[in-house]
Amino acid sequence: MTGKILAIFIVLTAIISGVAIYWLQLYAFYEDVSADAQLRMTNLVTGEPELVLYDSFDGIDADSSPLRFRGCFTTTMSLAMLTETYETYEGATPLTAPGWFDCFDADQIGAALETGDAIAFLGERNIQHGVDRVVAIFPDGRGFAWHQLNEKYSE
Secondary structure: OOHHHHHOOOOOOOHHHHHHHHHHHHHHOOEEOOOOOOOOOEEEEEEEEEEEOEEEEEEEEOOOHHHHOOOOOOOOOHHHHHHHHEOOOOOOOOOOOOOOOOOOHHHHHHHHHHOOEEEEEEEEEEEEEEEEEEEEEEOOOEEEEEEOOOOOEEE
């Protein structure tokens, strides 16, 4: 009888631990990013980040990791103007967002960057030590932002 109780205790502990880890990874640490957050992109001439025009911003972030930032927005700035004004970003690779943050589809954004249907720009270099903010813009004005490890960690 003691063996059965011990086995049930171990199984229940494993199930509870698994559910807790799942919830902590996908929900616990994320916070909404304020709609008045300032989105910047790095100017091609000055090399300094400057505010860009955007609307309908929806974002999430977490203090537990600098890579958890994701943002979705729209802009009225054309791709032609953006490429002449802001620094493009080579090797942009969007990281997946939690499934409940459905405006950010990393697979779709990544595919569009590979085919040239979207262009990635440097938002801010070293927004946190070793981490860049990357901004991708589609021709229809949809924009997405995320944090990505920079060359400091690529070696």
